[in-house]
Amino acid sequence: METHLVDGTCYQCRTGRAHVCRNLRILGVDADGAFAEYIVLPVGNIWPSEGLAPEIAAILGEDQETASRLLDADPSLAERIRSAHPGLVLEAADAGRVRAVTVLAELGFDVSARARPGSGHANGATPLHVAAIDGHEATVAELLRLGADPTVHDAEHGSTPLGWAEYAGQAGTADLLREPPSRS
Numbered sequence: 217m218e219t220h221l222v223d224g225t226c227y228q229c230r231t232g233r234a235h236v237c238r239n240l241r242i243l244g245v246d247a248d249g250a251f252a253e254y255i256v257l258p259v260g261n262i263w264p265s266e267g268l269a270p271e272i273a274a275i276l277g278e279d280q281e282t283a284s285r286l287l288d289a290d291p292s293l294a295e296r297i298r299s300a301h302p303g304l305v306l307e308a309a310d311a312g313r314v315r316a317v318t319v320l321a322e323l324g325f326d327v328s329a330r331a332r333p334g335s336g337h338a339n340g341a342t343p344l345h346v347a348a349i350d351g352h353e354a355t356v357a358e359l360l361r362l363g364a365d366p367t368v369h370d371a372e373h374g375s376t377p378l379g380w381a382e383y384a385g386q387a388g389t390a391d392l393l394r395e396p397p398s399r400s
Contacts (some may be wrong), residue, residue, distance in 0.1 A: 218261040219243040222398035236384040241319040275316050294323040303335050312352035327364040340371030348389045356389045366393050
């Protein structure tokens with residue numbers, strides 16, 4: 217489930233940049249959350265899990281217990297996930313999934329991996345770029361802690377994650393990127 221609720225009518229949404237919607241609402245923050253048996257969402261916010269491998273669903277869903285159990289049961293699973301889904305850390309960062317980013321880094325995913333053409337992200341964007349533009353402050357802080365490079369320029373716009381945050385008016389993520397925390 218995508219927790220970003222966009223209006224679909226603002227200039228950003230109409231020009232294919234819904235990720236920086238002027239009227240963005242976050243489920244559980246700006247709109248009633250999902251701790252209910254049933255919720256109503258726009259169909260575009262629902263991610264089908266059919267065909268999604270259980271280990272991927274567990275990692276992206278931040279179900280640490282299930283992910284650990286599956287990974288412990290099959291020592292070669294982490295390598296197969298990295299090979300089959302090299303852009304998974306980008307997806308986790310884009311969704312603001314802090315724990316998923318941490319688990320993926322522990323599995324050996326590159327936290328500064330660049331998006332490829334056709335991936336749905338700007339060519340050369342990193343997880344830090346996509347987290348920064350969406351205002352995912354905790355994800356940006358975690359990526360920096362994990363060693364993500366804040367000086368990388370994407371290939372499509374020639375901008376750093378800080379440039380993306382500033383463009384989107386994400387003051388909190390921009391502040392984090394101006395003075396990255398020390399790695400511990």
